[in-house]
Amino acid sequence: MYRxxxxxxxxxxxxxxxxxALKEADALAGVQIDLxxxxxxVDSTLPRDRLAAALAEAGYPPAPDAGAA
Structure with missing residues (x-):
């Protein structure tokens, strides 16, 4: 799981x-968002950098200090 x-x-x-954006990258991903x-x-088999790229492409780049949960 990634945070x-x-x-x-x-x-x-x-x-x-x-x-x-996350579901487009991985339709089977489990996504929990806390506004x-x-x-x-995100619970996904994709590499973290691919998910981060999908977020950035959607206009929501992750902060550099984000880590694995």
Missing amino acids: FNLPDMSCGHCVAAITE ATKTAQ
């Missing part, structure tokens, strides 16, 4: 866009 800090996430629309802490936990 991403997403400082640009600020509303429900952001949550939907982030979820969609209050601006974090996403």
